[in-house]
Amino acid sequence: SQQGEEDPQALSIQEGENATMNCSYKTSINNLQWYRQNSGRGLVHLILIRSNEREKHSGRLRVTLDTSKKSSSLLITASRAADTASYFCALLPAGAGSYQLTFGKGTKLSVIP
């Protein structure tokens, strides 16, 4: 399967704590992207990390990529109630002509005020 698999499926934390969610995959990738989806809404792009990159930051978000273990993690520091959402990893497989992103099933994050 070219789909990423997020872990855990659900996560509940207190406001101010850090949240870590993981994505594992089986195929070689060109890049891996993380998206957020608030309940009943469209997806919002968070970060894109390429296969030759190991870490990227954006505000309170930190994404790491370990291609040898075929896994990525998304860390949200100092979480806020507004971070409550589902988080999806999406993979672009490696290879010429590869253009289709495949999404995992997501991690549902609940941040309790």
Added chain:
Amino acid sequence: EAEVAQSPRYKITEKSQAVAFWCDPISGHATLYWYRQILGQGPELLVQFQDESVVDDSQLPKDRFSAERLKGVDSTLKIQPAELGDSAMYLCASSLNSGGKETQYFGPGTRLLVL
């Protein structure tokens, strides 16, 4: 900030009826995507357009689904006849160019309920 527009936001229909969804991508975006998202799952690509041409529709159930982007701008996704299993969120996205190397911008989605 430019956004992807979709309408309607919600649609309730009876099985065997026809439904249509509309999407207006961000101006200048050549690539348009239609995804279907079943509750509790991630989005699955149905069809991808580059300008007015279909790049990939391998996951589109062509016996009942059709999609068009006649002038390479806005797009319509149609289901005829709708079945109970079509109940889902239908998401439209656009990107500047094709290939997953670029950010996809998603619309708010159309939630379809088939009774």
